Amino acid sequence: MSDPSNAAEPGHWGPPYLLYLGSAADDLAIKTARGLAYWRPDWCVGQLRRHDCKPTLGLPEMSIGEARNAGANTMVIGAANAGGVMSPEIVADAIAALEAGLHVAAGLHQKLRENPDIVAAARRHGRVLFDARDPMPGLPVGNGRPRAGRRLLTVGTDCSVGKMYTTLAIERAMRKRGLAADFRATGQTGILVAGSGIPIDAVVADFIAGAAEKISPARLDGGWDLIEGQGSLFHPSYAGVSLGLLHGSQPDALVLCHEPTRRHMRGLPDYPLPELKRCLQANLAAAQLTNPTVKAVGVALNTSGLAEADAVVACRRISELLELPCEDPVTMGVEAIVDNLLACCAN
Amino acid sequence: MSDPSNAAEPGHWGPPYLLYLGSAADDLAIKTARGLAYWRPDWCVGQLRRHDCKPTLGLPEMSIGEARNAGANTMVIGAANAGGVMSPEIVADAIAALEAGLHVAAGLHQKLRENPDIVAAARRHGRVLFDARDPMPGLPVGNGRPRAGRRLLTVGTDCSVGKMYTTLAIERAMRKRGLAADFRATGQTGILVAGSGIPIDAVVADFIAGAAEKISPARLDGGWDLIEGQGSLFHPSYAGVSLGLLHGSQPDALVLCHEPTRRHMRGLPDYPLPELKRCLQANLAAAQLTNPTVKAVGVALNTSGLAEADAVVACRRISELLELPCEDPVTMGVEAIVDNLLACCAN
Structure with a gap:
């Protein structure tokens, strides 16, 4: 690339x-x-x-x-x-x-x-x-074999809720702490920002999981691959992409991304957003197929549609509901999420 | 095509x-x-x-x-x-x-x-x-909108457990009863047998659900589209294809296909097969996103690896476990499954 x-x-x-x-x-x-x-x-x-x-x-x-x-x-x-x-x-x-x-x-x-x-x-x-949406030729079929290294994946209640921003913010915050952490791009914007990656929604369907394995190969330096999520398990147009990415990433950690003012799934007025707890549990259950020890480590809330005081309240409420740190990566940073990531995956 | x-x-x-x-x-x-x-x-x-x-x-x-x-x-x-x-x-x-x-x-x-x-x-x-694996150009993104007509989808515990055979057997049995029923092919063999269809695992990942909508469009004649399933929600290489097909098909009825002697997921010695009840429930839960009234109507058991007496016992045991008719489409036919389909979806 x-x-x-x-x-x-x-x-x-x-x-x-x-x-x-x-x-x-x-x-x-x-x-x-x-x-x-x-x-x-x-x-x-x-x-x-x-x-x-x-x-x-x-x-x-x-x-x-x-x-x-x-x-x-x-x-x-x-x-x-x-x-x-x-x-x-x-x-x-x-x-x-x-x-x-x-x-x-x-x-x-x-x-x-x-x-x-x-x-x-x-x-x-x-x-x-x-x-940027040209997938690389010769992608492998996913093999599901456990591989070395630590991986975080962002997942979402919907498309376009801030998964790329969140992933890039975590990369920036971890690097500031002197940690080895690399953003792995799966969408066209991420690829243009990062200079490499695979547009996961443009690969042939049989190779979704294989593409996720390819962009986050085994690593032995103790560092993290931070994988940009795509779509949502609850978006009826794109959930297949999200599931293949979830399986291929073999994530150790998930960060759930959400936009609290969204009234329906993007582009589909008849589809309400999934309830946060149910969405997180469905993602964890699916991720356990390839990594039984996967953990949720935080929630990234896109509060661009809320007043500042409301944003703080929304984060606190979601944090209590899911028992996870919840913050807006753009306005509040991701320090609490990174703290929890490092605490949860300390081994 | x-x-x-x-x-x-x-x-x-x-x-x-x-x-x-x-x-x-x-x-x-x-x-x-x-x-x-x-x-x-x-x-x-x-x-x-x-x-x-x-x-x-x-x-x-x-x-x-x-x-x-x-x-x-x-x-x-x-x-x-x-x-x-x-x-x-x-x-x-x-x-x-x-x-x-x-x-x-x-x-x-x-x-x-x-x-x-x-x-x-x-x-x-x-x-x-x-x-046969050339997807048609210009596929739409799935829109998730409810559409007229009745649809059955075969799902599986694994790849290559008999989903195409089961679907074709149901078509044959329903047509013998004088019912309007059409096999909708999603794989290369089905396409060669049917003369048309879309190779769902070969489409670009963003269009999996859209391809499923395309091969089973709205129909008003009271007949059934019988959609050939692919892969398994529990196969870490291909689950994305299965999920997109499940959402795009908006199935009214699911038939679960299984091969009881399979000891691990096809090609992946470290992945055991999912437990039948859990597999069926996961498929129903995912299918409910686009069709909340979806029902399981039967289990198709590929008993080619069992002695005849063992096959009968296996079908009876699974039938009791899941409270659904269970039979081998090749050796026993699919009459009980079709009976239950018509009873469950009589409206």
């Missing part, structure tokens, strides 16, 4: 980035762009929004030409639809970026390299196309 | 079939070939076995040339390895079949059409390559 930190290499995709938001309808639709802007602010020179784009990242608004002049190297298509379809507008703007001399990276199911017009434009202008 | 019943059409793949067993190591490795020989005996003129092939279907042994002379139209590669890898021997024999004028069909993860030598040979000789 390409490494975006190779930006210095001429003719290679990588930062500085122009973040393309296109015609995104809401904030959740731009989570790829938001993740990059939050975790790699120094890499992001601006945002490009079409006139009907609702959300914003607060970055300088730029056209493709302005971004080029501001030093951008790559346009990252950071907005996704359900199913990852590429609209005619996205195709036109990708071609315009290539014509202006930018590389183009994207994390859509429909690949840049599968669109002949985009491929032709990239070839014409000697630019690189990077599809 | 191509329909093998179009055999009359010149230049089209389809029966009569030469079943290629290659160097298969055991009986489970030839389940594609065995399924075809059992459900479509009139289509199968012979079998081709390499010298180190262990199992047999009892069909006439034929070379490629002999099969051609016996009227074969297509060689079906009916033996699979873990991961569906295509060995150099299979490649050589596929090319030899094409050179002799046969079409070639296969159900491996590695596609015939992805091997340049096979593709070149097919083109040279004007023959067709059919990959």
Whole structure:
């Protein structure tokens, strides 16, 4: 997998980035762009929004030409639809970026390299196309064999509740304590942030668990692999991905991620969110198949929809309910979760 | 998807079939070939076995040339390895079949059409390559919306315990009673037997549930879709496929399939089989997410490894344990299961 930190290499995709938001309808639709802007602010020179784009990242608004002049190297298509379809507008703007001399990276199911017009434009202008959702070839079937090393996996009540943020926050907090800890990316944003990983929802279904085993291989240094969770066991569109990732990760520790103002499962108005305790128990029960000693070590609450005082109350209530530390990784940090992780898995 | 019943059409793949067993190591490795020989005996003129092939279907042994002379139209590669890898021997024999004028069909993860030598040979000789594991393009993400029609899904304690056989046997039994009932294929053998379907373990992980919705769309004729199950919620390599299929199928009825002499999960000596009651309850709990009224209606026991008297005892014991009819579809039929299905889902 390409490494975006190779930006210095001429003719290679990588930062500085122009973040393309296109015609995104809401904030959740731009989570790829938001993740990059939050975790790699120094890499992001601006945002490009079409006139009907609702959300914003607060970055300088730029056209493709302005971004080029501001030093951008790559346009990252950071907005996704359900199913990852590429609209005619996205195709036109990708071609315009290539014509202006930018590389183009994207994390859509429909690949840049599968669109002949985009491929032709990239070839014409000697630019690189990077599809973060391209799974690596030759993935193995999961073997379920216990392996060395310690692994944490984030799981969720729903999609898009903060699993990637939480995992990256735990990496940052553990590294600050001088611990060996590595974020393992399983989604397009994580891959763009980390520079490597496997887009677990884009692999062939038979290889989901095998892909999870591949990104978190046996390790002997006493350090932790921190694996980015995907979807939810309770999301009827994507639960298969979540279960395969749970089995392949063989996690020693789970962190449950939740967004308390979400009224129904993402994209499915008729599906309520699962009750927290039931959700955590279902994840533990499923994880026990490949790691009987798995433990829940904390809850990460995305309180962006709550007032500050309400957020504190919500965390306390959930902490009492589940008997686990509960905090918002963005506004409160993850120190209590890391403390509990280290206490629970001290051996 | 191509329909093998179009055999009359010149230049089209389809029966009569030469079943290629290659160097298969055991009986489970030839389940594609065995399924075809059992459900479509009139289509199968012979079998081709390499010298180190262990199992047999009892069909006439034929070379490629002999099969051609016996009227074969297509060689079906009916033996699979873990991961569906295509060995150099299979490649050589596929090319030899094409050179002799046969079409070639296969159900491996590695596609015939992805091997340049096979593709070149097919083109040279004007023959067709059919990959039963090619998922249809443009699959939707699962939407979880309740849909009209009645659906039965077979689930299993393990892979390769008889889910396809059971589903086809139920179709046959229901049709004999004059009921509208259609087998919906989710695996390569089922697709070769049925002439259509989606290889659910070969779709991109995000679309597992969507593929299940696609093969069993809303129906208004009061008939049943009988959906071929895959894998097991308790198989650490493939459980994600099983869960997505369970959610997308929105089954009204489940039939649990089991092989009582299996000592560990297929391919994984360290994983014991799940206890039957726990397995059934886990499947019902997961299925309730998309169909809260789902019911278990029977158990299909693959008793091929038991003496006849032991098989009868095993069925009776399981029937008492789970309070469901239990029978071997191959040796005992599925009448009691169909009776219970119709009684449970009479509305």
